[in-house]
Amino acid sequence: MSLPRSRLLVLVLGLLISIILYLLLPAIRQGMNEPSLEVRKMETIDNGKHSEANLTIRTGKVTGDSPAFYREALQSGKDGSIKKRFELVLLHGQSFTSKTWEDLGTLAIMLTHGYRTVAVDLPGYGESPDSELVKTDKGRIDFMLHLMNTLKIKNPVLISPSMSGRYSLPYLMQHSEKIKGFVPIAPTGTKSYTTDQYSKIKTPTLIVYGELDTNLGTQSLTNLSGLPHHSVAALAGAKHACYLDKPKEFHDALLVFLGKLQTTEYEK
Numbered sequence: 606m607s608l609p610r611s612r613l614l615v616l617v618l619g620l621l622i623s624i625i626l627y628l629l630l631p632a633i634r635q636g637m638n639e640p641s642l643e644v645r646k647m648e649t650i651d652n653g654k655h656s657e658a659n660l661t662i663r664t665g666k667v668t669g670d671s672p673a674f675y676r677e678a679l680q681s682g683k684d685g686s687i688k689k690r691f692e693l694v695l696l697h698g699q700s701f702t703s704k705t706w707e708d709l710g711t712l713a714i715m716l717t718h719g720y721r722t723v724a725v726d727l728p729g730y731g732e733s734p735d736s737e738l739v740k741t742d743k744g745r746i747d748f749m750l751h752l753m754n755t756l757k758i759k760n761p762v763l764i765s766p767s768m769s770g771r772y773s774l775p776y777l778m779q780h781s782e783k784i785k786g787f788v789p790i791a792p793t794g795t796k797s798y799t800t801d802q803y804s805k806i807k808t809p810t811l812i813v814y815g816e817l818d819t820n821l822g823t824q825s826l827t828n829l830s831g832l833p834h835h836s837v838a839a840l841a842g843a844k845h846a847c848y849l850d851k852p853k854e855f856h857d858a859l860l861v862f863l864g865k866l867q868t869t870e871y872e873k
Contacts, residue, residue, distance in 0.1 A: 815843030
């Protein structure tokens with residue numbers, strides 16, 4: 606006896622649904638077990654005792670001949686303010702922008718430890734338009750001076766990975782008195798200066814590099830070791846962008862360095 610057509614259709618649909626669920630079940634289980642990128646970001650930030658409820662990322666632009674986009678983490682305590690120690694300026698490498706530091710949790714982590722932290726898109730990267738005025742060392746120094754003055758940043762700790770050494774190193778050489786601390790992360794351009802020039806810089810420095818970075822990492826370590834007040838953080842198992850490979854180790858080393866700046870008197 607044949608089944609009614611309507612009942613046969615229901616059976617076929619039920620069979621198709623069963624097959625689809627069977628095929629999708631492994632993916633569903635994997636998705637339940639693995640945290641999303643956003644969850645991983647929050648876990649990184651949570652390591653810095655971050656409270657999402659009172660943290661926002663402010664963006665803005667520094668106007669002028671070479672406009673610059675920036676990001677800054679803001680957090681309010683019960684009294685509407687946060688007690689700040691001193692200021693950090695984060696530059697970036699060739700393949701990155703200020704968004705990298707937001708995604709890594711650095712803006713949030715540093716702020717929750719009391720440091721005003723500003724991440725900048727250098728000209729021609731991210732949201733900052735390119736500028737002919739930053740094609741020379743003098744132009745890049747002027748850019749840094751204008752950036753600091755406009756954002757009212759005084760004597761910051763300057764964090765400079767890779768390509769951004771084209772900005773940070775000339776600025777350090779000309780205005781080291783305006784930098785409380787220097788954190789070069791395998792920067793470019795270290796060969797452009799002599800041992801004598803390095804020896805005259807009294808700015809406390811944390812040289813950071815990945816142990817697997819045998820190019821700019823080792824080259825910058827050799828050259829920057831001429832800075833008289835330096836310490837070294839070698840991140841094991843990390844490549845050129847070592848702060849991405851080992852974010853916890855990077856943040857820990859940075860916080861230790863900042864803590865020493867907070868409590869130790871350095872000869873200037």
